[in-house]
Every structure is written in C-alpha cells, then in structure tokens.
Amino acid sequence: MRVPITAALPGLVLGAGLALAGVTLAPDTAATIDSTTTVAASGERVGPTWHDEHETVVGSSVIVLESLTVDDAEALLVYEVLTIAPRAGGIVILDETGAGPGVGVTPETWVIETADGEYEASGRNTDVHEVRFEVDDQFALSDVTGIRLTRYRMRMPYSYTVEVPPETGHVITIDDGYTISVDSVIPQTTSLVLHLGLEHPHDLFLSSDPDPVRVTGVGPEWLSATPRLPSGVALTREGPDVPDPLLLRVSSTYWITLDRPIDMNIGGLGLG
Amino acid sequence: MADDPLRDLLSSPLETTPRRGGGEQHQPRPPRGGGQGPWLVASIIVGALAFLGGYVVVGGEEAPPTTTAASTTTTTTMVAPPVGLLPDGYTALGDRLGVKVERILVRTDAVFVSLSSVVPNTLAPAESSGFQGGLWTLVLADGRQIGSVQESSDASAPGFFSVQFPPDGYSAADITGIALQAVAQRSAEDISAEIEAPFTIPADGTPITATLAQSTFFLDAGVNLVFSDVTLTASRAEMSWTVEGPDEDAGAIVYPYLELEMEDGTIEAAQVRTDDPTFGFFFAQSVSTRPTVRAGSILYDPIDPGPTATFPTDVPLRARFFASVSWAVYSPDKVMIPIGEDVVVTELG
Numbered sequence: 001m002r003v004p005i006t007a008a009l010p011g012l013v014l015g016a017g018l019a020l021a022g023v024t025l026a027p028d029t030a031a032t033i034d035s036t037t038t039v040a041a042s043g044e045r046v047g048p049t050w051h052d053e054h055e056t057v058v059g060s061s062v063i064v065l066e067s068l069t070v071d072d073a074e075a076l077l078v079y080e081v082l083t084i085a086p087r088a089g090g091i092v093i094l095d096e097t098g099a100g101p102g103v104g105v106t107p108e109t110w111v112i113e114t115a116d117g118e119y120e121a122s123g124r125n126t127d128v129h130e131v132r133f134e135v136d137d138q139f140a141l142s143d144v145t146g147i148r149l150t151r152y153r154m155r156m157p158y159s160y161t162v163e164v165p166p167e168t169g170h171v172i173t174i175d176d177g178y179t180i181s182v183d184s185v186i187p188q189t190t191s192l193v194l195h196l197g198l199e200h201p202h203d204l205f206l207s208s209d210p211d212p213v214r215v216t217g218v219g220p221e222w223l224s225a226t227p228r229l230p231s232g233v234a235l236t237r238e239g240p241d242v243p244d245p246l247l248l249r250v251s252s253t254y255w256i257t258l259d260r261p262i263d264m265n266i267g268g269l270g271l272g
Numbered sequence: 273m274a275d276d277p278l279r280d281l282l283s284s285p286l287e288t289t290p291r292r293g294g295g296e297q298h299q300p301r302p303p304r305g306g307g308q309g310p311w312l313v314a315s316i317i318v319g320a321l322a323f324l325g326g327y328v329v330v331g332g333e334e335a336p337p338t339t340t341a342a343s344t345t346t347t348t349t350m351v352a353p354p355v356g357l358l359p360d361g362y363t364a365l366g367d368r369l370g371v372k373v374e375r376i377l378v379r380t381d382a383v384f385v386s387l388s389s390v391v392p393n394t395l396a397p398a399e400s401s402g403f404q405g406g407l408w409t410l411v412l413a414d415g416r417q418i419g420s421v422q423e424s425s426d427a428s429a430p431g432f433f434s435v436q437f438p439p440d441g442y443s444a445a446d447i448t449g450i451a452l453q454a455v456a457q458r459s460a461e462d463i464s465a466e467i468e469a470p471f472t473i474p475a476d477g478t479p480i481t482a483t484l485a486q487s488t489f490f491l492d493a494g495v496n497l498v499f500s501d502v503t504l505t506a507s508r509a510e511m512s513w514t515v516e517g518p519d520e521d522a523g524a525i526v527y528p529y530l531e532l533e534m535e536d537g538t539i540e541a542a543q544v545r546t547d548d549p550t551f552g553f554f555f556a557q558s559v560s561t562r563p564t565v566r567a568g569s570i571l572y573d574p575i576d577p578g579p580t581a582t583f584p585t586d587v588p589l590r591a592r593f594f595a596s597v598s599w600a601v602y603s604p605d606k607v608m609i610p611i612g613e614d615v616v617v618t619e620l621g
Binding site: 049083088105159173217225253 | 359360368369374375377379381382384386388389390391393397398400401402403421422424425426427428429430431432433434436545546547548549561563569570571614616618620621
C-alpha cells in the first residue's frame, strides 16, 4: 500500500473546495422583526439611526464627523466611515493586520462653509479618515456654518466575460480609464501563453489600493494566471491552439467617483 | 440555504447529507478497506480549516440596533415593506434590504447598472445576509424591457452589486428603471456516486467510458443536475454536467472531485479543472461570487506532478465521484427601482 498522502492531498484540495463552496453561500440570519415603517406626523422620516445620532448616510455607509480642530493655519477634520450594508457574501483575503477591505465608501473632497466663505480640501487616500484644510487667520470654529462632502467614491463590483481577438496590440476599454491590452500571444509546443496589460487611472488618492482588475480564462483548459509587472497578467492555456476569440473573465472592484455634494450632519462637532 | 453552513463546510463528502425537498436519495457509500478513509476525511477537514484560516467571510460591522422615537407611528403598505427606515432614495427589497441605483455603465458589449444596498435601521448590518440575487429587467422609456444577463458581487465591495444587461441600441438616457422580477433562493449540497462497474484504463491511450451509478440528482422542484459518463484515458478524464428540468431560470455551480481506487485499496485522486478557474484570486483581495450556470465541463488530470504522469493503467479500478453543488432557483417578485437624478452615467464607445 502506498503512503496515505495519496488520500491526504486530494482531501486537502477537496476540503478547501468545500470551504470555498460553503462560505460563498452567506448564511441568512433569522430574525423576526415587525414590518412597520415609522414616519413622523409631518410625513418626514424620523427616529433611529444606524450608528450615531449625528451620522450622515452616504451610499451603503454612514459618515460620522468626530472632531474639527484648528492649529496654526490648518483645520483638521476627523471622521469615521461605518457600514450600513448587509453582510457581504464571498471571500476576502485579510491583510497583515487582520483587517479586511473595509467599507465600500470613502470620502475624498470636502468643503467647510463659513459666513465669510468656503475652504476646500482633499483627503490623502482611501485609508486615512482625516482631512486637513488650509485656513486663514480669520477662521474660527464658531464661524463654521456647515461642512459639505463634495466628492466620494464607491467600490463597485463588476464580473463578466469578454471576447478578445488574439491579436497582439488589441485593446479593449472596460471602463473609463481602464483597458485590457493583448501584449503578446505565444503558442508553445504544449501550451499557449497570453500576456495581457491592465491599465487603470493613475490616481494618488487610490495609491494605497492594490491592482483592482483581475482576469482569468474561461474553460478548464486554462492552467494558471500570474501577475506581470508593472500591471498585467500572464495566462497559460493547455495546448498550442489559439482560440479566436479568447474568452476571458474579468472581475474588478475599483472605486467609482461620485461628484455629489452632500451636506454633513455637524451636530456632533460641538461648534457652538 | 443550508441549516448549518459550518457543518456543511466541515462534513465529509463520504457522509450522506439530508436532501432538500425530497427526491432521489444519495447512493450510500459502502464500507471500504485499505485504511485510507480516515486519512481522506481528516485531510478534507484540515484542508477546509486551512482554507478558512487564511480567508474569512466578511461580516458587517456589528452594531447594536437603536430604537425608534418617532412622534407617531403609521403603517404604510408597500410592495415589499422594510422592517424599518431606509435612507431617502432607497427602495425596499424584501423586509431587510433597501437598494438604490448609483451608476450606469454603458459599453458596446454590455450595460451595467450598479446599486448600493443598506439594511433598514432597525437591523444591524450583520443581521441581513444581503441580496441573494435575482432576475431583472431593464425598463426603457419606449416600453421595451431587457432581461438581465447576470449579477456581480464581491466581498471587497460590501453593500454593492451590479446587474449586467445586453446592449440593444439604447443609451443611459433611455433607461427609466430596473425591475426585479424574481429573487434567488440559494442552496447547497454534497453529492456522490460510484462508477457503475470496475474498469481498466489502457496504457496505449485508448479512451474508455465509465458510467455513474447515479447520474441524475434532484436539486429542487423542476431542477435536476445531470452528469455525463466519464471518458478516461491514461492521462486525462473528462465529463460534463447540465441543469435540466422545466425551471429554465435555475442554475448551479459544481465543485467536483474524482477518486480512483485500485484493488489493493490504494486511492488515486484526480486533479480537477473546471470552466471557471479560481486560481486568479490568489493574487487579488477577494473572490468574486460566481454566477450559477446551466452547464459545465470538467477535466481531471493525474495528481502526481510531471508531464508524463498517468492514472493507473492496465489494472482494475473502481471510481467514485463527489461534488459540492450550490444552486439557485427563483421566486417571482415585482419591485421597480427608479433611476434617480443623481445616478452617475458613463457611456463608452
């Protein structure tokens, strides 16, 4: 009899597969809740909030302004972004700190309104939940009449198949600023190697995010996908044949920009 | 939906699992000699735990639900009343979800409508499992309705999903709304079947055909999963599956596994390749949810490394087939989601 590794190896693979299948199906947590919509006598929605009485809903999140302080010629706004989205299905890979990808909304540009004018500023990147405003000597917290979010981003998922002709140099545009190019098609004796370039907007605000687009082949003939620098992927397909068209699956979760002004709830800042 | 996903996750495919909705019963697996069964079971559990050790299902941030303090309370009648309040602009889908169209992307090959989703504010995010999927139509100003192709969701974009529609000469300005026509009900099950009779794979590469003792599995009302015969050569095994039955909207995802056993009890596993390889996710932040489909093909390779690896040849073999199957059926519903004035539109080409 051979060593049991012949059973253990496939078992490991199958176990991982079963785990993948199992966790893909998000469990439905049972809860019995009254199906009543509560409205005020005036007809306006009132009442409970998701996380904080001074929150502002932005997409599938709420933003809570935590503090606004002034030091020298700089005002610092610190805020929190909290999800009000339902439990997500699927699987994520944690970073070294054990954190997941976080909320699917991130603020970017802001305006502080005062009686004398407005001050604009932009956040550094998606991970930093504070924004610094250059202000003049006349600026005082007591003069702040409002804070407006003028631009924010939402991380939207797209997953689909595309047909691509196997022609070196062919480029398809999958979204505004996002392209997939066929860099080379290399038939070999027993396999086909396909080099794809993945271009996306160069955006300092998103610099802390990894490559947001991934591509695999559709069909069991595709053997592997390997990242290429600076941005791309090498796909390997069994056999020297070159399918025409190539059928590829594209999955992405890049940030979409929304220029929609939203007046923030500043009641929790204690501005007086 | 499985009653206990963790149990399903960690259970061995060698176990007979309870079926949903009755129908044909699993082929019970006969007791086997060779002493490798426990190793297989243990390795499956280790594999599952290793996988789960590296990855987690994303949950919403826990938050205690707050209580309402409205001045008066009235009950409003809606197509799908939510359990609580939704933000302005959101439409209730069922009783624990609100959705809003955020973006329309029009390309020459496809049109995508992306939505955000929120829980009503009597629920904590973790109390709603989110939108399980549905069948949609795109409603155009000229009265046309375009059926959806598929949906996209991803754990790294919590709260958002996109619905894909085929292009048909319309622009974003022509779209007046999208209508949910049916909601998905998802289920999962492990299945297994023996190959009918012992067989021998010729060393010269001549293909042989082996038949599963049970090739049709009842999944749901009007939904059967049917597997083809297995064609084997020394270096390759192939089979395919289809979803059959009168429910034409139903679809499945199949994670298969094939095991060959020699007379002395030695087990040879086959390495699996399917239509939708998941190897790409090792370089990504997450694994996108996979759409259910009506058919699929499966290739099996000898698991031993090397280009000349073969299955055992010219010796009698028995074989067993396992698969973890998830599927979706749809229940009719009717909810119209309007296109708000603040929807972001991107039109390419």
